[in-house]
Amino acid sequence: MQWFLLLIIIIMNIGVLPLVNRVHPIIIGMPFFLFWYLLSMIVTPILSWWIYAIGKKKHDSDVRSAEK
Amino acid sequence: MTALVVTCLIVLAVIFVGFLAGRDKAARSSIEQWSIGGRNFGSLLVWFLVGADIYTAYAFLGMTGYAYSFGAPAFFSIAYAVMCFPIAYFIIPKIWRYASKHNLTTLADYARERFQSKLLGVCVAIVGIVFLIPYICLQLSGITGVVQVAGQGVFENPKAVGTIALIISFILVALYTFFSGLRAPAWTGVIKDLLVWIVLIGMIVTIPYIWFDGWGDMLHQVVTKYPEKLTLPGTSPNGMLNSFWFGTASFISALALFMWPHGATGALSAKSEDSVRKNTVFLSFYNILLFFVTLLGLIAFMVLPKHPEDPSFANFALLHLIDASYSNPIVQGVMFSTIALASLVPASIMVLAASNLVATNIVKDIFVPNISGEKQTLIARCFVFVITGLALLFGILFPNYLVQLQLEGVSGTAQLLPAIFLSLYWKNLATTPVLVGLISGIAFVFLNHFIFQLPGYDGFWGLIVNVVVVVILNLFFAHQAKENIRTNKMLANDK
Numbered sequence: 001m002q003w004f005l006l007l008i009i010i011i012m013n014i015g016v017l018p019l020v021n022r023v024h025p026i027i028i029g030m031p032f033f034l035f036w037y038l039l040s041m042i043v044t045p046i047l048s049w050w051i052y053a054i055g056k057k058k059h060d061s062d063v064r065s066a067e068k
Numbered sequence: 069m070t071a072l073v074v075t076c077l078i079v080l081a082v083i084f085v086g087f088l089a090g091r092d093k094a095a096r097s098s099i100e101q102w103s104i105g106g107r108n109f110g111s112l113l114v115w116f117l118v119g120a121d122i123y124t125a126y127a128f129l130g131m132t133g134y135a136y137s138f139g140a141p142a143f144f145s146i147a148y149a150v151m152c153f154p155i156a157y158f159i160i161p162k163i164w165r166y167a168s169k170h171n172l173t174t175l176a177d178y179a180r181e182r183f184q185s186k187l188l189g190v191c192v193a194i195v196g197i198v199f200l201i202p203y204i205c206l207q208l209s210g211i212t213g214v215v216q217v218a219g220q221g222v223f224e225n226p227k228a229v230g231t232i233a234l235i236i237s238f239i240l241v242a243l244y245t246f247f248s249g250l251r252a253p254a255w256t257g258v259i260k261d262l263l264v265w266i267v268l269i270g271m272i273v274t275i276p277y278i279w280f281d282g283w284g285d286m287l288h289q290v291v292t293k294y295p296e297k298l299t300l301p302g303t304s305p306n307g308m309l310n311s312f313w314f315g316t317a318s319f320i321s322a323l324a325l326f327m328w329p330h331g332a333t334g335a336l337s338a339k340s341e342d343s344v345r346k347n348t349v350f351l352s353f354y355n356i357l358l359f360f361v362t363l364l365g366l367i368a369f370m371v372l373p374k375h376p377e378d379p380s381f382a383n384f385a386l387l388h389l390i391d392a393s394y395s396n397p398i399v400q401g402v403m404f405s406t407i408a409l410a411s412l413v414p415a416s417i418m419v420l421a422a423s424n425l426v427a428t429n430i431v432k433d434i435f436v437p438n439i440s441g442e443k444q445t446l447i448a449r450c451f452v453f454v455i456t457g458l459a460l461l462f463g464i465l466f467p468n469y470l471v472q473l474q475l476e477g478v479s480g481t482a483q484l485l486p487a488i489f490l491s492l493y494w495k496n497l498a499t500t501p502v503l504v505g506l507i508s509g510i511a512f513v514f515l516n517h518f519i520f521q522l523p524g525y526d527g528f529w530g531l532i533v534n535v536v537v538v539v540i541l542n543l544f545f546a547h548q549a550k551e552n553i554r555t556n557k558m559l560a561n562d563k
Contacts, residue, residue: 002158009154013147014315021140021299021311023291029284031291031298034363037146041359045352048154052349055157056342 002051009044072218074401079408082256083240086416089255090248099445102249103173103424104337111343113254115350117417118334120257122149122325123264123354125210125411128361129386135365136372136385139297141309142362147318149355152325157348160326160335162492164344167336170558174421175332176429179487181558183499186433191506192487193429196329197422199480201455203328204418205463209383210411211237214404217387231464237412242456245416246449250337253416260409265357267406271390272360278393279371283363290366297366316528323489324482324527329421330414364389419459423451476513479527483509486538495559498549501541509534 020036027035089095096102109117127145134142163178172178176196180189212230219226244252280286290298297303301310325331338344368385372392381388390403427448432439439447487502513530516522522529542549553559 006154006158009151010319013151014319017300017311017315023295023298026291029287031287031295033140033299034143034287037143037150038359040150041146041352041355044150044154045349048157048349048352051154051157052345055345 002054005047005051005054009047012043013040069222070397071400071404072215072222074398075214075218075405075408078402078405079237079412082259082409083237083244083412085259086241086244086252086256087247089251090244095249095251096247096445096449098441099424099428099448100171100173102445103420103428103448104333105250105254107168107337108339109254109337109343110339111346111350113258114334114338114343114347116258116261117250117254117337118331118347118351119261119354120253120410120413121330121334121417122351123261123358123410124207124414125213125407126206126414127358128268128407128410129210129213129383131358131362132365132368132386132389133382133384135362136369137382138304138309139294139302139366139369140300141302141304141314142365144309144314144318144321145362146355146359147314148321148325149358150352151318151322153348153351155322156326156335157345159489159492160332160348161341161344163332163488164336164338164341166558168341173333173336174329174425174428175327175484175488176425179491180429180433182491182556183487183502184552184556185499185503188487188499188503189429189433191503192484193425195480195484195506195510196327196425197455199477200329200418200422201459201462203477204415204422204455204459207411207415207418208234208238208459208463210407213384213387214408217384217391218400218404220391234464235460237408238415238456238460241412241416242419242452245420246452249449250333250417250420253413253420254337256409256416257413260406260413263402263406264410267403268357268361271364271393271403272357275364275367275389275393279367286367286370289370294370297369310523312524316525320482320525320527320531321478323485323531324478327481327484327488329425330418333417333421333424361386415459419452419455422455423448426451426455476517476526479513479525479530480510482527482531483513483534485531486534490535490538495553496542496546496549497538498542498545498552500545500548501538504541505534505538508537 021033023031023033025032030038094101094106100106131142131145163175166172166178166181170181172181174193176189176193179192180186211234215230215233216226219229223229276283276286280289300314301308326335335344338347365385368389372385372388387404387407390400394400394403427444431447432444483506486497486505491497491502509530512533513526516526516529
């Protein structure tokens, strides 16, 4: 799952380039290309946090089972 | 003149803090203390330190310069900075765990232990140093730029004054690095980063209102007047900086970020694995600044005079924009000092990382294996002056020879990925294939740059060659891998 999220991040930032490389539609005053990277700047840390949370859960349960 | 005085005062005050950071003798008592702060930095300090590492004067000046000259291709830095931290999540915490268990302080240490090969360790160290010195030279441009722009009309020859300011400030920085070790850039990095946040937010909020009716109006004007700047390949010569370039450049840069010796130094200074992990989420906040600073480059393009004949004007577009937008000399001084600090603080971490590589992975591993810890630390500290001196020498005397090395810096360090990244997940990876892959990858980067000129980023093609060589050769070295797994203490402790 963690690797899958990383894959989504990479696709979002470079995989879809041919589709987002355009000026229109203009969203909140931003040309689409800029808007896309503004969006990615907000979405990617959320996905990173998700990766982190999965890892932390796994790590904690590892520690617990090691203690047992 | 007042602006320059304010700049000087702030920079000197911050350098003084760098010396204060090391007033406790423990700061230089061992290589672990000096080079990675005793592995004792909390999450927040690591955030500031790695932030100081990455978001340098060169990053800010370079990106606005790119946006000023070409437009949209400059946003490759956003794609890169956004991707690099989630990628680092899969590399750096694991390295940190090995490093803290086995007292490693550099990536070359890790490679040496993982492959039980001093030769590979030395090669990793040399690649790091060779590409890092030109990168330090790039950081110097922040200082010369500030003096050149702020000194216009004040000095008869601002370029010469810039060189003198450069030499003095770097000697001071070398001294504080010698004295305090990583604690100096960590604490001065806190001040630098706070200033960067305050100053850049200030600019982001005010500059669009100084020249336009705010961001909305500014964006509207770019869209109607210069739409060609807003998509790839922008206004780059021959459309060179197209989508393929954008994708390969940002991807390779993101992969390579923590292959840089100074990136690893920052991460290894963390107190716990969790604080490294947390930072792969929270470091992303800096990107907000990078995004808007790149947009300031577009503003610079619209409001500043065009100087296509003078490439150095584009490099300093942000500084010229400050100069043209604000008339209050104190405001200007604070802004210029921020840029100057954003070049001095990262340079200090880079110099420190390179010196540690020399002392630990070259002097100790190859020439004097049974050197005492004290001597090793002293050698590392003395090399601070050698590395700083080399960077100044090359940067001032032969700037032209450096350009190629600088351009290939990221491509070059990216070739360390099989040795550092693949090796974490692929236990049967043997030494010889990695070594041959590293050399062929770097060779191909330069071949591609000078001869083949395939489209896209050189490091991308280098890495493909590198990985193909590694995968094929590894079939023939299965016995070497088995032998390594059988005898390797570091891998044996791994559950």
